[in-house]
Amino acid sequence: MQQVDLEIGENLERHRTAGFSHAKALVVRRGAPFRVSLPMKARPFDARTDTLRVKVMLGPLYVTIPVTFSKRSPSSRWGAFMDPEGLDVSKPSVFIRAPASASVGRYTFKLLALDQDKPKFLFLGKFILLCNSWCRADSVYIPFEDQREEYIQNDSSLLFMGTATNVVCRPWSMDQFEPDVLEACLNVLNVSPQHQHDKRMDYLYRNNPVYISRVVSAMINCEDDRGVLKGNWSGDFSGGVHASTWTGSGDILRSWAQSGYRPVKYGQCWVYAAVMCTVMRVLGIPCRVVTNFNSAHDTNGNLVIEEFYSETGKKLKSTKDSIWNFHVWVECWMTRRDLGGDMDGWQVLDPTPQERSRGVYCCGPAPVKAIKERRVDLFYDVPFVYAEVNADVHTSVVSQGRVVSRGVDTERVGPLICTKAAGSPRMHNVTGDYKNIKSPFSTLSSSSESSTLRRGTDKMAAVLTLDKAPVAGAVIRFTLKVINRQRVAKMLKVHLNAQTKEYNSSPADTFWEDHSLVRLGPSEAKFMKQQILPGQYEDVVGDDLVNLAAVLEDVATHERVLAVEEFSVVTPELLIKIEEEDNVTLNQEQSAIVTFTNPFSQPVSGVLNVSGAGLLRGHANFRMFPLHPGGSGEQHITFVPSMTGTKMLQASLSLSNRSTVRGFKMVSVRRL
Structure with a gap:
């Protein structure tokens, strides 16, 4: 048995998977051919007498494909062909194409050569197959290149928090191309209860992004399975990491995998959503992180949230209903053949464990169009998401155990729903996709x-x-x-x-x-x-x-x-200055300066953390000594870019007994 030549560089470029060059297998996308070459050591290939067959295997599933000399074959089936023009008989090439509806996962294949039906030689290979947003026949096809670049390829993003009238953005490193992240994301599927219960059916269903997204939504939290993150809203983060400390998905996914799939402590809604976004982008499904401000959690499904205040204005805890100042989920782009063509497009998925969906803590995919049209009869979890953006708020003032004042607010919930703009570090308002709004300003x-x-x-x-x-x-x-x-x-x-x-x-x-x-x-x-x-x-x-x-x-x-x-209360951002900003080059050491000015009325000190996917391997930590009120401190850092394109260098300063101060800088990395 011999190993095929997987023609790594060519195939990664063709399939837009160059970021996965460190992976332990060739990474390709379904619906497009990839080329492998056969080093014929014993004798040259003879097209007149030799026939080739490819056996492709995913777990217990397999398909055997004859290798033809024609590129034409049904796109809905596996195909394999050789190009007779320029055929190198000492190292012939075979093109293998997965259908656009093939299942996502780690495949092995055997390439068998027969001479008059007698086996002559056998070649082995492996590849990882992902969804393909560039392929029109794929159910995750998205027709705009800038959106494919943003929602599949971009390894950084911005998360929006705070309030609708005072939005705060937080940088986040998606890390999908960082070492070991691809393997961890594939294991999110393999560790799932669906896979453990029936591997064959799980592999079969992995052709459908609706199925994949529900599995991932449930697996990002650990409430029903060996999921990635343990939530914590208690205020006591002992035994783990405070949710606000995380700066990217890579550390979380690697920690989960390296621990033998024990949940990482701790996450809150934006951490859950950002990690899910990474997993979906790795699997090839377009994904973005979305924030809903004044998000309602309607526990009894009556589309009403009740709040109570004392006669002196103190808010009271006396109901299970709640309004989160912001709640973060994800949207994934896919066709919904199970619902009909008019529900294609962005779908809400929420991995934060709030409500059970068919007995499991997951949410979605709920079509954004269905939420706007109040199609609460459709799959999945449309009524719950509809309430999150549309519930009415009933507010009461209580004195000596009785209600002395009531009010109703029909506009407070969901006044602003937003995500990062494609190709730009700006906020993109998507409120109008979810609900009918009166004017561009009425929601604020x-x-x-x-x-x-x-x-x-x-x-x-x-x-x-x-x-x-x-x-x-x-x-x-x-x-x-x-x-x-x-x-x-x-x-x-x-x-x-x-x-x-x-x-x-x-x-x-x-x-x-x-x-x-x-x-x-x-x-x-x-x-x-x-x-x-x-x-x-x-x-x-x-x-x-x-x-x-x-x-x-x-x-x-x-x-x-x-x-x-x-x-x-917004803390000033850290300032990051790149030396020779217009000349940042692949594999060349670069320098940057991070500056912090103390805005507080007392001295502060803390630890500075600097990271950046494709710029720094891991994290760089520095101790920042006490700064007096109004004082400034600088930290010089160096980094060596390992990937070209627009990358994010981010810094966070964890202040003792204070909030965390953050900053980021977009860096354009070019080749020599």
């Missing part, structure tokens, strides 16, 4: 005058407005507008309350409050300027958000009105 008006009717009654109203986006180290300034809608004077009690909160949970204890009396004349409106000083919030906010609430109480009637604003 929760703090504007237009929301007054939802923040008040026919007698009085309150509107909270941030004067500008809060930045760490600066005074948080906001304005409370109080309105008397009656033609009689009023005396009002004004209660202001600020609490920290994680993006997915109820707020913690109050860290700032203010109580006052204000007199309003008939039909009068007053603007009350307020501020929260850095020393009052720096020790508690960190990466958390702030829930700011105002309750107005009519002293005479005890009628109450509530206004709420949630926001994040």
Whole structure:
């Protein structure tokens, strides 16, 4: 037996899999031929008497293919051919083509030569087959080259967090071409319960991206299987890594594989989604990470979220329903032959373990078109995702155990749904794909005058407005507008309350409050300027958000009105400067400088982590010594690019007892 020559360089280039050059097998895409050569050591190939057959095997499945001299064969079947023009009899080439509907996985093949039906020689080879977004016959075909480059090939991305009115972007390294990541992604399929229960049927179903995506969605979390990530929203991350510390998928997938498939601790929604995005891109299925702001978790399916506040504006934990300031899932592009052609395109998949789907913690694929059209009768999990972007919010003020004020907000949930733009480090708004919106600006008006009717009654109203986006180290300034809608004077009690909160949970204890009396004349409106000083919030906010609430109480009637604003306090980005930025060259050492200026009112110190897929192997860590308020520190780093194209160099500074400061720089790497 001999090994075939897999013609690695040519095939990787042809199949757009050059990033997998370090893989232990040839990586190709279905629907397109790849070439292998047969080194004929015993004797030359004789086209008149020698016949060739190829046996391709995936686990217990196999197919035997005769090698012809014609390139024409049905694209729906396996094919193999030789090109008679320029045939090298000492090293003949055979082209093998998988159908566009072939199953994804690791294949072996045998190439047998017969001379008048007698075996003469046998060649062996291996290849990994992926989906093919460049092939029109493939169910993941996407017709735009810039989108194929972004949603399959791009090994970095941006994740969007914070609030709809104060969006924060976080760099993330997809790492799909980093060492051992491809193997780990294939093992996500092999370790799944479906594969362990019935390998043959699992291999058969792997031709369908709908099936693959549901398996991966369930396997990214570990709730029902030996999945990749263990979630943690408790605030205690002992025994693992804080979810905010991760900067890329590679470390997580490698750790999972190297541990014998024990779950990696810990993940939260953006980590789950980003890791799933990596796995799907590796498997050849176009994928992007999507953020839904003010995402509803409707536990009883009534499309209503209930929230309760005390009479002084403190938010209470008294319901299983919740609104996450942001929730992150993925979209994958595929045809939906199971639903009919009108549901093709982007599909929502959510690996964060929130609700069971057919008994398993996974979600989707739910067609984005079905969500917009409220087709809650379609597969999979359309009603749950529909509620996440469309639920109404019923808000109540409670005093001495009874509700004293109620309000309904029909626009708060899902005001902004976004993803990274293709080919650009910008946000792309996809809200209109999910829901009908009135105007480009109506979805972001929760703090504007237009929301007054939802923040008040026919007698009085309150509107909270941030004067500008809060930045760490600066005074948080906001304005409370109080309105008397009656033609009689009023005396009002004004209660202001600020609490920290994680993006997915109820707020913690109050860290700032203010109580006052204000007199309003008939039909009068007053603007009350307020501020929260850095020393009052720096020790508690960190990466958390702030829930700011105002309750107005009519002293005479005890009628109450509530206004709420949630926001994040943005930390300044690390600055990254590339020396000779226009001359970054493959395999040549380059230099960069990372700069941090302390915005806080107290000295800080921490650990700087620098990474970049295709730029650095692994991570570089540096200790940053204490910096006084307003002081700046620099760290010089070197890196050697290993891949061409646009790459992301990212840095994160974990400050002691503070939030993490991040920054990134896109680097264009060229050949010599």
